[in-house]
Amino acid sequence: MTARQPTIVPLFATPFALMPTGVTAELNAALAVLLGGRTTDEYRDAGLPRDALCFRSREDLFEWRVDTVGQLQREMLGGICTAVMAVNRCTEAEFDALGVQARARFAVVRPNGCLPAMSAPMASWYGVYCVAAPAAVPNRADSGTVRLYAAREGTMFMDPANSRLHAPYSGMHHLWRPVPGHLAVFPAGILHEVALNRADADLVLVMARVRFAHPGSAVPPW
Secondary structure, eight states: OOSOOOOOOOOSOOOOEEEEOSOOHHHHHHHHHHHHTTOSTTTBOTTSOOOTTEEEBOSBGGGOOOHHHHHHHHHHHHHHHHHHHHTOOSOHHHHHTSEEEEEEEEEEEOTTOOEEEEOOTTOSEEEEEEEEOOOOBTTBTTTTOEEEOOOTTTTSOOOTTTSSOOTTSOOOOEEEOOOTTEEEEEETTSOEEEOOOOSSSOEEEEEEEEEEEOTTOOOOOO
16 A cells, blocks of 8 residues: 555534533423323324334424423423534524424334334424333344434445445444433434334334424425
């Protein structure tokens, strides 16, 4: 190999933010009870397939007039805005002038349940908050994890010279193990899923798709 060294820069990098929130264990416990009690047909999203092992609510969670949900909404939207600002070229004043629009639902992933691969349409950012999570399962490192799919190399010829690139160039999928009180934020167009929950307890998540708009600008309906 030549002694000359190339200049290498990361192209098409994808931001993935992990945000600790100010949600207390007591608030999470109250949310778990509230959401667990509303895994009924009244709150189920009728537009999604019925699944005995995974309940998904309608996307009107942030419209509930419940104090605990209001507290969670403020924490989630504040965390999402902080993460977006960290990778954005908008000035603080420009960002503060934008209107935030969000739709949120909760999901209860029961033992042996999962969430199928999906993206979040009509939104620019996606937030996944963990209310409750079971303990890790020995020998099943992916149990109940949020898996983000790397699709950039989907049509690329793979050989030994590009199949083992190190970060941030690797094409490997990314796993995040939900931690109660923590929020993951990533671009809404990324294909993601929740892997099979192999534990013996429920995984409770709140998921929000979010977009930003200039005041008075026309945006398409959800």
